[in-house]
Every structure is written in structure tokens, then in C-alpha cells.
Amino acid sequence: MATNSLQSSQEHQDIVKSKPKQINLQIPQEKLYSFLVDIVQKWPAEDLLSEFKRLFIDFLDSVNLGKATGIYNISFLESEQDFYYTLKRCFYIIVNNWEAQRKYKHIQEFIKLFDTYKPPRNTIDPQTKIFPSWLKNFVNSKDYKELKVLAAKYKKQALKQEEKNNWANRYTSYLLVAQSYDSKRPREQQEVARKLSKQMKDKYKFELAMYIARSQSAASSTSRYKNPSVLGDNVLRIIKMIVVKKGVFSYENLANIFLKQTKKQTLRDFKKSIQKYLFFTEKNKELVSTVMQYLSDKLEPWKQETNEDIINNNLILRTCTKVIDCLTIEPGKEPSPLFILLLSGGNPLTLVIILLKIILICRNARSHLEIRIADLINYYESYPEDECSWFINFLEFFNITFAIYAENVEYNLIKMKEDDLCNSENLDDYRVFSQLKVDAQT
Template sequence: MTANSLKPYQEHQDIFKCNSQQLNLQIAQERLYNFLVEIVQTCSPEEVLQEFKHLIIDFINSENIHKNLKKQASFYVTNEQEFQHTIKRCCYIIINNWESKRNYKYIQELLYTLAKYQFWLKTSNPQVNTYKIWLENFINSDDYAELKSFTHKYHQPIQKPNNNSHWANRYSSYLLVAQSFDTNRSKEQQEAAKKLSKQMKDKFKFELAMYIARSQSAASSATRYKNPSILGDYVLRLIKMIVVKKGVFSHENLANIFLKQTQNQPIQAFKNSIQKYLFYTIENQEYVETVKQQIADKLSEWRTEYDEENINKNLLLRICNRLIDYLTTENGQEPSQLFVVLLSQGNPLTLIIMLLKIILICKHARSHLELRIAHLINYYEQYPENECKWFIHFLEIFNITFAIYAENVEYNLIKMQADQPASYSQLNLDAYRVFSQIK
């Protein structure tokens, strides 16, 4: 055996060669993490699984254990909380690397390695029995349930809510966004949540585009592409309503015009301009006037010390984030008054278009918006589905609207029937077909 071939084994052993008087817990953990990072990048998945099993499981089986390994294992098993944190981060280090290489089946095998351990077989060693209890508690924890979500996505299609699934599970991509910004989680867990959220949203966008393309073609199989929303056939008409504004008065063009017109505008004047932009083309119903006045009052009081400064990218982001708060949740715990007012009118599209307009002038506010959506889901998930159908309806339309305005999907409305008479004042959406294209 060459010196190079011995290197991984030697570094494996080095993790455990220092005693508690030489290394503190944090250093021992970092050495463990660094070792996992190296082997997951250089070794085969089978070898990584074997090393993981040695590090996490085998040392509690006295007949399989190396003396140094057993002695130094106590470094990262000093208490149950540290154990939970350590084993979770180890899993995320491996999962992040395997996910990028599409080694999906090994992610399942990794979690199965933990789940299949025989917790119920007790020994005469109290420390070993304690470890088994900790490992069993981890398998039954929310942390392990989050890890399992990485295996579910590879073989389970998006499904409509059922009696065995909480309605909020359909909107996990937003809850994952919240996890990705949670500084109490490890960097590996934050990164994994970010990746999974993006993949779930991309999957929804693709399935929606394919469903729209196939549902309007008589030659296509009715079962090949299923509707990823729960809105039924109404989703097709909804998409037509959303994409009907194209050309000069499209939301994108209005956003670009607004940004050009307000370039270098003083903040005080910009506050007035953005209000006009948000409510442009929205019908002046009584409740809308109330919302306009409340936003005007809130913006006029926001950061008055900046009123004489010119708008820039940083201030634009801060104003847009603040507007998102006004329209969703201001404290991250309960819905804002404006959110309730707008949705209580029964037409969530008004609120959603306002949120869309904000993102079109400041794409960097998108993550803040999705975080606020996650906060709203956390608030409403305490209620049964039949008590918050209006909120679920909002989420469905929100998903579809932002899927339509995604950067990598293009939707167009094409007229298929002859022109209507001149006196026909209302657009006949049935005369049009929607065409989607993945860029």
C-alpha cells in the first residue's frame, strides 16, 4: 500500500487521536466535517457510505470498534443536542455533494443506514444505550423528516392535498426559503434548503408549461401531463387573464418605464411615484382607495431622514421590501391589515399583481417576498384546510403568476378566431390559446 493510498485512512484516524485536553468540541467537529467533505468529493458513494457508517454507527458496537475510535467518539457525543447538530450537519454535507452529482439513490441509502439501526437491542454499557436513545430520537425528529424530503422529491409527483397530507405541504418550497435564511441552521443545511426550494419551483414551472401546451391539443394524451395546481380547468383561463397584457402596456414594460422615469429621483418624490405605479390599471374600487391611503400614510412616515436623498439600488430594495411587508406581514408572525383587506374582497389577483409589480422593478426583493409568504404559511397552517381555502386560493394564483413571469419560461396569447364585431367591448378569452416555451 502506497503512502498516497494510506492518506485517507491516516486522516480518518487523526480525527480521533487527540484527547479532550488537547481539542475542544468545536475543533473535533470541524475535523470531522472536513474529513467528510474530502471523502465525499474524492471517493465513491459506496466508500462514503461505509465511512459514514464507521463514524456514526459502528463505534457503539463494541465488537467492531477500534479502541482509539471509541475513546475519541465522546468528543462529538457530549450531549444529545450536540449529537443532533453534528449528525445533521454530517448528513447535509454528504447530501449537498451527492445532489449536485445526481447520486439520488445514495441519498436514500444514507438515510436508510440510520433508520435501519436496531435501537431496541440494549447492551450492558450505559453509554451505548444512551447513544441508541439519542439516535432513535433523531430518527423521529423534525430534522430527520426534513432530510427525508430530499428523497421524496425524486420519486413523488406533486399531488393534490389529501386527508393524510397537511395542505401546507404543497407549499414547501417557500418554507425551504425560510430555512435557507435561518442562521441557526448549519451552512450546509441552508444551502440544501435553497437548492431543494429552487428545484421544486422549477419542477412546478415545467409541469405547468407542459400541462398548458398539452391541454389545448386534442392530439395529446390527457394523462401524460397533469395539472400541477389545484385550480382545475380554471387555471387555463387564469393564465389567459394574466398574460393578456402584452406589448406596450405589459407589466414588464411599465416596470422599465417606471425605473427610467424615476432614476435619481429624491426619495420623497419617489414615494409618491411608486404608489402611482403600483395602482396604475387597478380599478378604483372603494377598498382599493382605502389601501392606497394606508400605503401612502405608511410610506410618508418611512425613513423621513432619507427624503432628500436620491433613489439608488440600495434604497430601492429597502423600499420594496417595506412595501412587501405592508402587503403581507409586517412582523413575520401574523398577516398585515392590508393583506387581510385585499384578500377579504375575494379577488387575490389584485394583491398578487401589486406584489409582481414590486418584483419587476427590484428582482432582489424576490427572496424577501418568498420569506414573507413562508411566514404567512406558518401562521395559517394551524387552521384546517376548510377554514383557510381563501388563503390556499391566493397561494395557488401566486404560484401560477410568478411561474408565468419566470425568467426561463415565456407565455404568449395567440388569437385563433376571427375578430369580434367592433361593438364587442369585452375580450373573449375563449378565442385565444396560450403558448408556453421553455427558454
């Protein structure tokens, strides 16, 4: 007992000693952050770049920082971990503000400060001689690679060539979503990633709508608005195939009916009902049987302790995210057998519609789905484009389908010939029209 008491006393003393150290670090950190927030909004970008270089690249004193905060350099950073964190936090403060100010060119110049960094041969000041090696390690780290992913949106030179070398660059918006929900990253990084991802999605929606409108008008030049997909001119027919499912049996209406019918179900019954809802329209009975058996094996033992609870929004969300994992990929693992099975038939729309139906009953599960899409991209990105064309087709169908059904733009087919019925065999007789939804939810 005496030994335990001594250990507890020692642990308490260690905690007490660590608190002043943490406070001593946080005070200059917050002063530095406030200083950057102030000057990034007031100074010319060139002056800010020079100031940042002086502090974090050359490791020199700054008169401006000293006047504003009472600290003149970053010598208060005594560990490599603190250096990493502070550097990243400062990076995102600057990028976040420049993004809002549309200073995209300067973000690229900011990145070049690191790309061109070479450690000095001799450092006279013993207090800062460790910083160059820390910075060198940072430039070679995974963290720095992720910083460059964020800035990739603003690259103007050699973008097409980069896309040829790495097809995954076309789907950066999903990688940014994953970063924006990663609580281990600095708040500024999450905020920047969230904004950039939304901008990319909005740009895709706009380009898709404009391309559709121009490609159906003989008087318009299709070259004015590019096709945001890689499916070529066939994308218009694909969109018609997706939009044709409207009316009483639309995906939205079926989702609303499902939610009403299952409102008072237990979790045990809801696990079974969601499988029927997702697959009851699928005509391939053998495929449905295999998929539902796999899902049953996964869902039945999952959360058995709450099987008799009446479902609520939280249980619906957790069930939907579990099903999404079963249909795509789990963290740190390979793509699921169902993902491979459902795409092996060569029709990615089957899986895409199943995922859409999940989101239509639980909109809050969309971020989880997009994080799993990012996990899939990370898994396949090392493959040459021609070896994973089937996966790229899935991503393209996913982009289009969710732009049509899960965004604030409504697409409709308008029949141009009165003597035909609306079906997939006569899609050439229809035109696609888009408009903003009145009750838009972004």
C-alpha cells in the same frame, strides 16, 4: 476601578482558555467532515450508510475513520449543542452529494436510520453513554422535522396521501427558500435547500408549459403531462387572463417607465410614487383609498432620517421589502390587514399582480417575498384545506403569474380568429404559446 480591572482580567483569561477548547473541537470536526466528503463521492451508498450508522447511531469506533483522520469515533463532542451541530452538518454533506448524484432512494434510507432509532438499554462505555439520549432528543426536535422536509421531495410512496393530509406539502419550494436564506442553519443545509427549491420551480415551469401545449392540441394526450396546479382545467383560461396584459402597457414596460421617472427622487417622494405605481390601474377606488392610507401610515414614519436622500438600489430594495411586509406578513406576526382585505373580495389576482409589480422594479426583492410566502404557509398550514381554500387559490395564482412574468419562459397569446379583438371576453379564440426568453435570467 480595581474591581473592574480584575473582572476584565478574568474575562480575558476565560477567552484565552476557551480558544484552545474551540480549536480542539474544530480540528476533529473538520477531519470528520473531510472524511465524509471523500467517501460520499467514492463509496457505495450502502457502505456509507453503514459507516454513518456506526458513528452516529451505534456510537462505535470506525477503523476507516481512524486510518483517514487519526480519530476513531465522535467522543470529541462534549456538549449536546456540539453534537447537534456536527450531526446536522454531516447530514447535509451526505444529502447534498447524494442529491447531485441522483441517489434519491438512499436519502430516504438515510432518514430511516433516525426514524427507526431506539436508544439502547445499557451502554457499557461511560465516555459515550450520553450520546443515545442526545440522539433521542435530536430525533424529537424541530431540527429533525426540518431535515425531513428537505427529504420530502424524494418520497415515492404514499405521496398523494400525504398531500391530502397536509396541503402545504404542495408548496415546499417556498419553505426551502426560507431555509436557504436562514444564516443560522449550516451552510450545507442552505445549499441543499437552495438547489431543491430551484429544481421544484423548474419542474413546475416545465409541467405548466407542457400541460398548456398538450391541452390545446387535439392530437395530444393530456394525460401525458399533468396539470401542476390544483385549479383544474380552468387553469388555461386563468393563464390567458394573465397573459393578455401585453404590449405597450405590459407590466414590464410600466415597471421600466416607473424606474426612469423616479430615478432622481428622494426617499420621501419615492414612498408616495411606489404606492401610485402599484394601484393606479385598480378600478375599485374605495379599496385603493383604504390600502394607500394603510401603506402611508406605515411608510411615512419609516426611515425618516433618510427621507431627503436620493434613492439608490439599496433604498429601492429596502422600500420594496417593507411594502411586501405590509402586504403579506411580518416575522412572528399574523397576516397583515392588507393581505386579508385584498383577498376578501375573492379575486387573488389583484394582490398577486401588486406583488409582481414590486418584483418587476426590484428583482432582488423576490427572495424576501418568497420568504414571506413561506411565513404565510407556516401560519395557515395547521388549518384544514377546505377552511383556507381562499389562501390556496392565492398560492396557485401566485405560482402561475410568477411562472409567466418572473421566470425565463415567455408566454404569448396568438389569435386564431382574425375577426375578433383581443380581450378577456374572447379568450377562447386565442391559444397560449411559450418559449424560452433569449435574455433568460434565472
